[in-house]
Amino acid sequence: MKRLKGRQTMGYILSLDIGIASCGYSVLETDALGVPYKIKTLNSIIFTRAENPKTGASLAETRRKYRGARRRKRRTSFRKHRTRQLFITSGLLSKQDIARYLNQQEPHDDIWELRVKGLDEPLTNLQLFQVLYYFVTHRGFKSNRKAELKDKDIGPVLNSINAFKEEMQSHDYRTIGELYANDPRFRDRKHNKGYTDGFLGTVQRSWLVDEITLLLNTQQKLGNIHVTTDFIDRYLDIFTSQRNFDVGPASGPYSGNLIAKMVGPDTFDRSRKRAPRATYTFQYFNFLSKLNSLRISPSIGAAFEDLTADQRAAITQRLWGPDVKSADLTFKQIRAVLSLPETTRFNLVSYGGNAKNALEIEGKTKFVSIKPLREIEKVLADDSSNIDHDQLDAIALVLTLYKSDSERRTAFHDQTTLSDDIIEQLLPLNFSKFGHLSVQTMQEIIPYLEQGMVYSDAATAAGYDFRNNQIDMEYIRDNVTNPVVRRAVSVANKLVKAVVRRYGKPDSIHIELARDLSQNFQERRQDEVRQQKNARDNEKIAKRLEELGIPVNGVNITKMKLYDEQHGIDLYDLSTNASMAVTDIFSDDRYEIDHIIPYSVSFDDSYTNKVLVSAKANREKRDRIPMEVFGNDPEKRRQFENRVNTNITNLRKKRNLLKETFSDEDKAKWKSRNINDTRYLNRILMNYLSQNVEFTDVLSDAKHVIALNGAVTAKIRSRWGITKVRAAGDLHHAVDAVVIGCVTDALVQAVTRYAKYQERRDNKAAAEQDLAENNPEELDAKQFRKVFNDYPLPWPEFREELMGRVSSDPSQIMAGRQWSHYTAEEISELKQPFVVRVPNHRIVGPATLDTVYGQPNPDDGLITQRVRITDLKLQKNKDGEDIIKAGANVYELAADGGNKLVYESILDALQVAGGDGKKAFPTGRLLVRSPIKDIPVERVRVTSKATSVVPVGPKSVAANGSMVRIDVYKTPKKYVFVPIYVKDTVKRSLPNRAATHTKPYHDWYVIQSDDKFLFSLFANDLIRFKKEKGIPTKEVLPDGSQEKGTRTTVVGYFTHADISTASITIEGPDRSFSVRSIGFAGLKNVEKLTVNYFGEVHPVHEIQPMRFRGGEN
DSSP states (O other): OGGGTTOSSOEEEEEEEEOSSEEEEEEEEEOTTSOEEEEEEEEEEEOOOSSOTTTOOOTHHHHHHHHHHHHHHHHHHHHHHHHHHHHHHTTSSOHHHHHHHHTTOSOOOOHHHHHHHTTTSOOOHHHHHHHHHHHTTOOOBOOSOTGGGGOGGGHHHHHHHHHHHHHHHHHTOSSHHHHHHHOGGGSSOOOSTTOSSOOOOOOBHHHHHHHHHHHHHHHHHTTOTTOOHHHHHHHHHHHHOOOOTTBOOSSSTTOSBHHHHHOOBOSSOTTSBOOBTTSHHHHHHHHHHHHHHOEEESSTTSOOEEOOHHHHHHHHHHHHSTTOOOOEEEHHHHHHHHTOOTTOEETTOOOTTOSTTHHHHHHHSEEEEOHHHHHHHHHTGGGOTTOOHHHHHHHHHHHHHOOSHHHHHHHHHHHOOOOHHHHHHHTTOOOOOBOSSOHHHHHHHHHHHTTTOOHHHHHHHTTOOSTTOOOOHHHHHHHOOOHHHHHHHHHHHHHHHHHHHHHOSOSEEEEEEOGGGGSOHHHHHHHHHHHHHHHHHHHHHHHHHHHHTOOOOHHHHHHHHHHHHTTTOOSSOTTOOOOOOTTTTTOTTTEEEEESSOHHHHOOOSGGGEEEEEHHHHHHHTTSOHHHHHTTSHHHHHHHHHHHHHHOOOHHHHHHHTOOOOOHHHHHHHHHHHHBOOOHHHHHHHHHHHHHSOOOSSSOGGGSEEEBOHHHHHHHHHHTTOOOOGGGOSTHHHHHHHHHHHOOHHHHHHHHHHHHHHHHTTOHHHHHHHHHHHOOTTOOHHHHHHHHHSOOOSSTTHHHHHHHHTSSOHHHHHTTSOOTTOOHHHHHTOOOOOOEEOOBOOOOSOSEEEEEEEOSOGGGTEEEEEEEGGGOEEEEOTTSOEEEEETTEEEOOOTTOTTHHHHHHHHHHHHHTTTBHHHHOTTSOEEEOOSSOOEEESEEEEEEEOSSEEEOSSSEEEEEOOEEEEEEEEOSSOEEEEEEEGGGGGSSSOOOEEOOTTOOGGGSEEOOTTSEEEEEEOBTOEEEEEEEEEEEEEEEOTTSOEEEEEEEEEEEEEEEEETTTTEEEEEOTTSSEEEEEEESTTOEEEEEEEEOTTOOEEEOOOSSOOOOTTOOO
16 A cells, blocks of 8 residues: 555554543554554453442452451450450469350359449459450540541540530549449440440540549459559550550551551652651742742733742742741732732632632632641740751651651650650641652752742753653552552553554554543542533523424534523624524524634634624634734724623633734644643653653654543544444443544644634635645645535544444445455454453452351251341232331241240331331330330341351351352253352362252252363453353343343353352443343353453363462362
8 A cells, every 4th residue: 555655564553542440442554654544453441440439439448447347356355365364363263264254154244233333342353354354345435646636527526525524523423334324324225336326425545544443442442352553553554555556566567657658759769758748848849839830811811921030029928928927828818919900810720710709719719828837837936946947847757657646756856856845735736648759859949949940840950850750660659549540550551562562663652541530539429410410401401492493402502501601692793782583593504603712723622612603703703813803993892892791701711702812822732732631640651651662763752652632532523423322332432542543643734724714714815825825736626625624534434444343243334345445355354342351350358248147047048137127117928918028138926936025016016107117116116015024126136048158156147258259160961150259268178069049058069070160250251151042131222222132142241140049140242231140050052261452252271270379279
């Protein structure tokens, strides 16, 4: 082909559409100039997002929670052990005495009665043990940190403590135990957990120390010779021992100062640690960086200007002057300092599109806050003579790095010369978060910031290569802390390496990062709320259009929005003050949507760059900005400005309408800003790819990696007629990647010419100028106008090729026409891209779920649990009889009739309340009358069936935790699978029972020696199977709806297995179909497959089940 002239190897553009759980990619073949002309390959990679999809919480949060619980349990157990040893070594009890008590062989007294009795009467040694053993597991509240007492979350605890304190004082209780024993509120319960009637309260640990001391001193005085002063001291040491918050275990990966271990390295110098944000150096550095990026516009529409040296000095003095005490500096205060008129606007203020409340917004918007520094200075106010900036940095480091008071005191003594009194005043302060640079690096850059340089130039002047800082995966791990982003970048990096290994050096890599990738979970939720609101607004407008008999489409909805925003006024037609007739605006011949800043020079298709105007006025405007049309005539300028100020409240749109000039430099900046995405994450990824991928020399270095703005690709995709239906499958990510790869300089130039021609097409002189300037010699005027009237495509057959390549049968779809860049052989080999899902082979999750059940008889497959009576519902069984259920659990009359009185009372109450437990028991309690005494009932024991459970006690079980995988076997008659859970990974041998339909675990099929192991299936592993009678499926239609279907052969991804029905669930590669809960035993020709990043499928052959570490082979 002519396009390849001069190239020895295939050139290509690799394009990536990276999202939070997907990475679409395409490889586009390029000609000798690096311009794409053919789709080589395309696909979508789908992976699990690295966060809890419901809450956005880190996937490590659960592990952290359970690790903390294990640590607390371990420390509690150690205190109990030390208490037992203390009683044994002090001669109060023998080891056998304690064992009999703990094994329920000795009667247990009421702890609360003993706590009061021990204040006045002697206790036996066993009674004393009961009380003290109880105390080491119920120690009340105590903080090791003064700073914690300022935490808002601790407020309810402190309020509860104060309430207890007042109660004790008003009733003259000697101890908190005496209060518990005598106060009516605590007659029925003493603890907070497990009850429906609210939070009882929390006691302070110091009160318990006082109670223990009083009780033991009393016992000593009453003649217990074993309760010595040494015994009391040793017990109180056990009771009060508490490890500091910021210190992990004594040894292991979590030992030492946990916060210090998490501080990352300096971005520019990895040998240095990052500085806390509370340091003086960071606060001043951050202020100067923002100050030098601050610009002001004298009026709406005027260009933004840099601050003068005097203005920078005035702002600096306003916050950093010697007598200044305020911590915050708002833009309203800056306006006052610089004596700026009300028309002035700041580039760093988000005015929210509302011009009328600009000054109010500036008053609420902080330019910078140095609150941490001011809090430190306030404490040091009386002793500031000897405190320099280094001392302030050291103080901030201690208050950020250490959390316990004892650790802080030690660090202050080691690193500062502060007095003990000042140190005690500093302890309540608490800071967190670190910057990206060390104190030393910032100190080296600050002198250049003080000269007015922006951060990038100042870093370069200080000797740091700001733009070409060496970036590798380790750098990304240090600087990209969001786990969602990390996983997405990791998948993209692996994909790039795989493509380069197969196709060699690329000409260029184009990337587009989804907007939500750089957002946290809360920001994504807020975006969803805004989108939902916008959808509701569009629905309202659609109804109005239907009432007017106007077709409902995107253009007409936008026209109606603009009509409402402009109050029906045509902003460009100054010849009349009359409103536009609402029925006329939908005629393209009379009214059009205009880009205020012409699209040909701005590539800005946002709503704030659009207005609804008459076609006549729009033709007169052409490819100019409004002020170039009206600004030279004083009367027209006045009329236009008045019309804009009266009818437009959106500040961005008003700024565009009143923009005075639009220079060549403005055009370059606007176009670059709207085409390229310069967010922080994009810059990191661009630099990483530029430095770590070897490119051809077809394009310049600056064009090797391009990060595109999603808005421009969405606009181009729409103009090419490529719609996106997310529910119809995952290949839309690959389609987006193709569009991203096609956005080259050549296409941008073509779109620019097209847009400019459209803006000038009705102006004869302008059209003739375009023809003279741009008409190639080989094109006549008719051909030229055809090119400029059709929206540019990357190559002539692009859309047909793209739609064919992602169709269900590309070779058949594309065989019906002649292709200039495909041979017949290439067409015959084409297949639909096979979407890749990254399998999850990690072993994570708890061995068992939290809820513990009873299992009186393991052979009947039933488990029991206690549930609140408010959770009970009345339902009918198959015979029409009333049964009481709580979810899948059943509450029934016991075989021996032992619960008959309670059962009948609950049944009667439910029948009266219509079967709803919440209505039947509004207080959460039922008082059952009996001849002996009234029985208060809050919970009842229910039963349910369980297929497989884990013993956690003599007669208690828990449900299995995560299923890691299933091991598939072929018996002489059928296929079976053995579920492997997290609990099985720590056993010496793997389980050997295969799930059997509706059978309890002990009746499952046992794997025999002649059964053949085939393979193991993890989540998202690929599997293929057949079924003679057909496999029922749910097929997803192109519009996203579903219908039932049947397939004889299925190739899809394994999602999960159901052991109760011995079935599996499969999802199609691109989510175009699914197979729900199909019985495993009836399948034929079951085989496991693997798929690479290019969608190439191969069979997998495994010899034996994979053992886990420590297991037997």
